[in-house]
Amino acid sequence: MIEGYGFATHVLPRMLPSLALVAVASLAWLVPLRAAGSRRWVLLGAVIVATVAVRWVLGAFARRGLHLTRRATVVILVGYALMPVAVPLLQLAVDGVVTPPGEGVVGLVGFVIFFAAVFAGTLLATTYGLGALLGRAVRHTIYDLRNSVHLLGRALPALLFVTLFLFFTGELWQAMNRLGWWRLALVVALFAAVTILAAAARLREEIGRVEQDLSPPRLSAACQGTPLADAPIDELAPDGSLAPVPLNGRQSRNLLLVLATRQLVQAAVVGLVLFTFFLVLGLLVVTPETAEQWIGGEPARSALFPAVPVALLRNATLFAGFGSMYFAVTSMSDADHRRQFFASIIDDVERTLAVRAVYLAVRDIAPPEPAPRR
Numbered sequence: 001m002i003e004g005y006g007f008a009t010h011v012l013p014r015m016l017p018s019l020a021l022v023a024v025a026s027l028a029w030l031v032p033l034r035a036a037g038s039r040r041w042v043l044l045g046a047v048i049v050a051t052v053a054v055r056w057v058l059g060a061f062a063r064r065g066l067h068l069t070r071r072a073t074v075v076i077l078v079g080y081a082l083m084p085v086a087v088p089l090l091q092l093a094v095d096g097v098v099t100p101p102g103e104g105v106v107g108l109v110g111f112v113i114f115f116a117a118v119f120a121g122t123l124l125a126t127t128y129g130l131g132a133l134l135g136r137a138v139r140h141t142i143y144d145l146r147n148s149v150h151l152l153g154r155a156l157p158a159l160l161f162v163t164l165f166l167f168f169t170g171e172l173w174q175a176m177n178r179l180g181w182w183r184l185a186l187v188v189a190l191f192a193a194v195t196i197l198a199a200a201a202r203l204r205e206e207i208g209r210v211e212q213d214l215s216p217p218r219l220s221a222a223c224q225g226t227p228l229a230d231a232p233i234d235e236l237a238p239d240g241s242l243a244p245v246p247l248n249g250r251q252s253r254n255l256l257l258v259l260a261t262r263q264l265v266q267a268a269v270v271g272l273v274l275f276t277f278f279l280v281l282g283l284l285v286v287t288p289e290t291a292e293q294w295i296g297g298e299p300a301r302s303a304l305f306p307a308v309p310v311a312l313l314r315n316a317t318l319f320a321g322f323g324s325m326y327f328a329v330t331s332m333s334d335a336d337h338r339r340q341f342f343a344s345i346i347d348d349v350e351r352t353l354a355v356r357a358v359y360l361a362v363r364d365i366a367p368p369e370p371a372p373r374r
Contacts, residue, residue, distance in 0.1 A: 001251060001254075001352065001356045001359075003359070003360060003363060005250075008068065008070075008073050009067075009068075011123065011126050011127055012068060012073060012076065012077075013066040013067070013068055014126045015122050015123065015126045016066065016068075016076065017055050018055075018118075018122045018126075019076075019080055019118070019119070019122060020054055020055065021051065021054065021055040022115070022118050023079075023080065023083050024050070024051045024054050024055075025051050026083065026087050027087065027090070080115070080119065083111075083115055084108065084111035084112040084114070084115045085108070085111075087111060088108055088111060127250075128250075128253070128254055128257055129254070130257070133257055133258060133261045134261060134265075136258075136261075136262075137261040137262045137264075137265040138265060140262055140265075159323055159326055159327075163319050163322070163323070166319075167278065167281070167282075167315060167319065168285075168286075169294075170293070170294035170295070170296075172315065173291065173294040173295055173311045173315065174294065174295050174296060174311075176310075176311040176314040176315050176318070177295045177299060177300055177309070177310065177311040177314075179314060181314070184314050184317060184318065187318065187321065188317065188318075188321035191321040191322060191324065191325040192321070192325075194325055194329075195264070195267060195324065195325045195328045195329070196260070196264070198328065198329050198332065199259075199260050199263050199264070199328065199332065200256065200260065202332040202333070204256065214237070214241050214242040214243070214244060214354060214357050215237075215240065215241050216233045216234055216237050216240070216241075218354060219233050219236075219237065219242065219354055219357070219358055220233050222350075222351045222354035222355050222358075223354075223355055223358055226355055228355060228358050228359060228362065231358050231362055233358070236358060236361040236362065236365075237361075242357045242358070242361060244353070244357065245356070245357060245360055255349060258345070258349070259345060262345065263328060263331075263332070264328070266328075266331075267324045267325075267327055267328040267331075268324065270323065270324055270327045271320045271321060271323060271324035271327075272320070274316075274319060274320040274323040274324065275316045275317060275319075275320035278315065278316035278319050278320065279308075279312065279313070279316040282312040282315065282316065283308070283312070286309075286312065288309075291309050291311065291312070295309075295311060299311055
């Protein structure tokens with residue numbers, strides 16, 4: 001919701017600590033620990049402490065509002081872009097081992113992909129505040145879990161009516177015994193994609209329903225406890241109300257993420273409950289002899305849990321993914337749950353939009369800050 005939110009002015013300063021952590025950590029691998037002998041653990045500890053210290057110091061500057069000049073921005077971007085080339089060259093200089101040309105090219109491409117992926121992921125997470133959104137969603141999980149249990153108690157009978165018959169079919173156990181975990185992961189990812197698409201469509205309707213009451217009493221109440229608490233509301237709204245300011249695409253997507261993150265975390269909690277339910281049900285009902293008869297041979301065993309057939313774990317995962325999707329779609333289409341679940345967060349969104357209106361009005365009448373020296 002920051003007006004004029006840009007890459008060089010706001011995003012890159014917040015990305016700098018994470019980018020510096022990756023760069024310093026990649027250089028830390030060049031420290032010759034073997035040559036240190038018995039002191040290699042002390043040297044390794046010093047490297048880790050230095051890396052964390054760099055991350056903490058830059059993070060402290062970023063939290064205070066780090067302003068980068070144009071030259072500093074170019075230097076940071078160019079320096080980070082050179083890291084995929086600098087690290088292999090420095091490693092070659094330190095080790096003194098010449099690698100074959102083919103392996104060197106593969107290693108260089110791997111470094112480029114790694115640093116590019118880190119930059120893209122950090123850019124996305126910083127632009128939309130994904131870390132803060134996830135932390136907020138996790139903190140609200142216990143509160144939301146009460147609604148989840150309430151709705152799950154209503155949805156579970158219908159869900160079990162459909163799934164219990166499939167759970168005890170030999171064909172499914174045969175398929176799960178042969179299905180690889182990566183294929184099962186793709187099936188669960190398909191369920192997650194359907195959930196995300198349904199959530200995006202439903203949550204756009206929720207944002208469209210948000211009412212923006214921008215009358216002076218509402219604005220004064222919304223600004224309490226914020227830096228705009230002393231703003232002259234009556235002077236800003238001489239006509240009795242402020243005009244709502246439309247959201248741009250990035251701001252709308254950010255509000256969607258606020259709502260969708262909590263919805264998906266709630267669905268993940270329900271999926272964990274369902275996984276536990278089907279796992280316990282399978283252990284109690286499906287004996288080793290029954291599993292062998294359904295599968296048509298000795299069941300494959302899990303490497304982590306040798307006493308548990310791997311088909312049971314995959315069945316529980318499959319039904320947990322399907323149940324999470326069913327729960328998420330049902331919870332968004334149920335009017336009572338939607339009111340219970342979205343009441344508090346919709347209030348937060350309405351307050352955010354009210355404070356944003358005052359912020360934009362104050363920003364329009366306040367003198368502009370002097371631009372930083374280039």
